[in-house]
Amino acid sequence: MARWAFWMLLTLLSWGVWAILSRPLESVVSPAQSQAMSTLGVAPILLALWLLSEPSRTASSNRGRLLAFGSGLISSIGNIAYYAALGDAKAATIVPLTALFPVVTILLAVRVLHERVTSIQWMGVALSLAAIAFFYPPGQQRGVSAWMLAALVALVLWGVASLMQKASTLYLSGGASAFWFLLAFVPIGVGILAWQPVSSTVSSDAWALATALGFTLAFGNLTLLLAYAAGGKAAVIAPLSGLYPLVSIPIAIMVFGEPIGGRELAGIVLALVAVVLLAYAPDPPLAGRLSPEGE
DSSP states (O other), X not given: OOHHHHHHHHHHHHHHHHHHHTGGGTTTSOHHHHHHHTHHHHHHHHXXXXXXXXXXXSHHHHHHHHHHHHHHHHHHHHHXXXXXXXXXXXXXXXXXXXXXXXXXXXXXXXXXXXXXXXXXXXXXXXXXXXXXXXXXXXXXXXXXXXHHHHHHHHHHHHHHHHHHHHHHTTTSOHHHHHHHHHHTHHHHHHHHHXXXXXXXXXXXXXXXXXXXXXXXHHHHHHHHHHHHHTTOOHHHHHHHHTTTHHHHHHHXXXXXXXXXXXXXXXXXXXXXXXXXXXXXXXXXXXXXOOOOOOO
């Protein structure tokens, strides 16, 4: 197995596990507390990224740090919305739905960065809208369910954060961008704990799960960078990294016993195909790619 393929496999496994790890925490702590507690797992990856990143002190690098840090703040809020959605609906539905965040990034990139979008990516946008329609409860004619609203909020915020982090890599290396992105989780976590202190009755098992939640998210970022550094082609890695639901969905079905109907299955398939099409671009994407979004 090629080195980049090994790192890519670890990325898929890491993000795939992350995408459902908050599910057992939903009855113990709030979505915001899950985000705050998960910061413990981010710490060792921050240290690794700091050691791997090359220091830069130019004015442009400061601009890159600001963009990457801001993307981390926005992504953290998106994570909270995602955890809230995951507590109210099936993981097999929420994971592929929120993995469609690149559609927001692409639409914003066209408007803000004046990037060219391929016909394949426009096909991905169309399939994304179709997938969302399949995920929408068929009997619900009025309003939007709470879990759907939370999932869409996560999708939009991750899409915005992804664009910001991509912009940050115009001024920073991929490793430095990932470092400042993840560093933003720290003040968010501290602020949440000041606002919603975690009860002393929360078990050590819950803390361990939350730590694993943060570690798997951050580790996926690190292994993605290592896949690029090992010579993996961006045109291959970008689509593959968005397929972490292929890991999450079987786990959700086997561990949580979630039944999948025909309508949901169609939405999942459309979403996965859309993710691949959305990630396709003629120019190699930069290494500092956001997590699920994250997704």
